[in-house]
Amino acid sequence: MTTSIPSSPAARPHLDDGRFRSAVDFLLRHEGGLVNDPVDPGGITNFGVSLRFARAAGDLDGDGRLDLDIDRDGDVDADDIRRMSRDDAAYVYWLHWWNRYDYASLHLSIATKLLDLSVNMGATQAHKIVQRAARAMGPEYRLTDDGQLGAKSRAVLSRLSNLDFLPAIRAEAAGFYRGLVIQRPASAKYLAGWLNRAYA
Structure with missing residues (x-):
């Protein structure tokens, strides 16, 4: 399975951040795996990351690739949500919430x-x-x-x-x-x- 997490250890600070990992462990008590409920306006969701969010996420890390294009086919669609792993989700949490809003300072x-x-x-x-x-x-x-x-x-x-x-x-x-x-x-x-x- 292709993963969206950068391969360079220097590009993966979230993996070594004990405070963040503690927060993710708490979060994942409330987020299950793959869900595709037609009542959910976010669409197909995996580990709490919805297709609606994934399409809007863009390229926040500036690597020239859409952050949620997990299968690296140039777009973000339901296949990317289906392929998302726990570590993919953790990277998304870190990049689009924890780091973006500087939760670490709280x-x-x-x-x-x-x-x-x-x-x-x-x-x-x-x-x-x-x-x-x-x-x-x-x-x-x-x-x-x-x-x-x-x-x-x-x-x-x-x-x-x-x-x-x-x-x-x-x-x-x-x-x-x-x-x-x-x-x-x-x-x-x-x-x-x-x-x-x-x-x-």
Whole structure:
């Protein structure tokens, strides 16, 4: 099987990053293998990476090849999702979430929860969840839920890392998932799994 992970060890820093590997292990408790559910707007999905995301991912690593063109045939399609391995998915998580949004600079518990939610609901929505959760911790942590992890958000998250902040994130995530089912009733069959993920 062809893999999208770069062959040079220098190009694979995610493999040696213990904090990232810990976050990926947590994430993969919630992401199974190949799923092709017609109700899922993301399309065919493997390890939480959907075809919709894969087609939009582009060439973030700048190697001249689409990041999710796993079979290296010049396009990104369902075959690439089917061929994706756990290590392929880990590289995608690192490149398109962990590294792109500098989650490594956050406290590990917050970074881990952010990565898990970002893969499932998208980074912007996950960042909004964390910003809303910060507001719930008190007026001194007031943030605008704009979905951007700028300097102010990072400063607040740094202060919150010493507090029991995860319950607030979990509650906001659960509220988001419940709201999603109200908007898209066909997604109700996912709610139990989503809530398990929210409260993990």
